[in-house]
Amino acid sequence: DLTMSIGKITLRVPRTREGDFSPTVFERYARCDQALVLSMLEMVINGVSTRKVTNIVEQLCGExxxxxxxxxLTQKLDPIVNEWSRRPLNFTYFPYVFVDAMYIKVREDKQVVSKAVYIATAITEDNKRTILGLKVDHVESYESWLGFFEELKSRGLQSPKLIISDAHSGLQKAITRAFIGTCWQRCNVHFKRNIFEKLPKKDSADARVMIKRIFEAVTVEDMRHFKEELMNKYKDEPKYERALSTLDEGFEDTIQYMQHPMKIRVFIRSTNALERLNQEVRRRENVIRIFPNTQSAFRLIGAVLMQYEEQYRKKKSLVK
Known part of the structure; x- marks a missing residue:
């Protein structure tokens, strides 16, 4: 019996004494049409639960x-995802690299544990987005980040001009250790959010406007000038002390993007694009909720990232 999208059909398969004959109509020992198998895989990758897939197939072909x-069936993705995750990166230079981590739940030794998924994306020299790789590991730490970077380097990744990320201390240390001569850009959006969280909830509207003005300036000189105006205006008010300290401490790391061409700045000042990608991964992960093992997590997330890398490849350059 061979299950197809139109239903189940019965095939009479010739057998030879040597057993070396195999019809080209379907794979040997297959019970489902290859097109139907690929459709089921596509549904899983796009966030349809296995239970819903079985219901769809039953409605589709009556079986x-x-x-x-x-x-x-998803295990068929293993060699494809593994090959993609090990592909060489020395075919071009990636001047801007974005890194971030998200957490998922995985069953391990009959327990549910939290694991970190490290994802790295980049902008190429011709200003197109691409995905460099991923890694599923234990909690986010200096050692884990350094291991991830070493894997990327072993595949041919050269030191980029800029690495954009949040302000995780272990991540910062790993960047310094792994990439000589690379500058670190602290995510502009995360940084402003950190400052706003430390402002007084009441009567701080003017301060918020002044902070936004700093990061909307078109020159580094104006940014530093607006920052000094803010610091001088509120330096004697204790309720602004924490916010001003945060601004002063992280300011230089957050304006590194200003040293690069104006047309690319809007794309390299934050990790927003990578976070949107993480949300798409999360949407599919929410269907599963708890991965049965680490390999299944790597398989599904890798397949999702492969889809998006294909989309990135077809898009035009970010800079017109």
């Missing part, structure tokens, strides 16, 4: 498939 069968 049921088990959840375990759908789950086993």
């Amino acid at each position: 049921s498939v088990s959840k375990s069968f759908v789950s086993s």
Whole structure:
């Protein structure tokens, strides 16, 4: 029996004494049409649960498939995702690299544990987005970040001009250790959010406007000038002390993007694009909720990232 999208058909398969004959119509020992198998895989990658996939297939062709069968099909992705994750990166130079981590739940030794998913994306020399790789590891730490960077370097990644990320201390240390001569750009959006959180909730509207003005300036000189105006205006008010301290401490790391061409600045001042990608991964992860093991997490997230890398490849340059 061969299950196809139009239903189940019965095939009479010729057998030879040597057993070396195999029809080209379908794979040997296959019970489902290859097109139907690919459709089921596509549904899983796009965030459809295995239970819903079985219901869709039953409505589509009148035949049921088990959840375990759908789950086993996803293992076909392993060699594809593994090959993609190990592909060489020395074919071009990536001047701008973005890194971030998100957390997922995985079953391990009969327990549910939290694991970090490290994702790295980049902008190429011809100003197109791409995805460099991912890693599923334990909690976010200096050692884990350094290991991730060493993997990327072993595949041919050269020291970029700028690495954009949030202000995780272990991540900053790993960047300094792994990439000589690379500057670190602290995410502009995260930084402003950190400052606003430390402002008084009442009567701070003017201060908020002044902070926004700093990061909307078109020259470094204006940014520093507006910053000094803010610091001088509120330096004697204790309720602004924490916010001003945060601004002063992280200011230089947050304006590194200003040293690069104006047309690219809007794309390299924050990790917003990478966070949107993380949200797409999260949307599919929410369907599963708890991954059965680390390999299944790597498989699904890798397949999602491969889809988006293909989309990035087809898009035009960020800079016109």
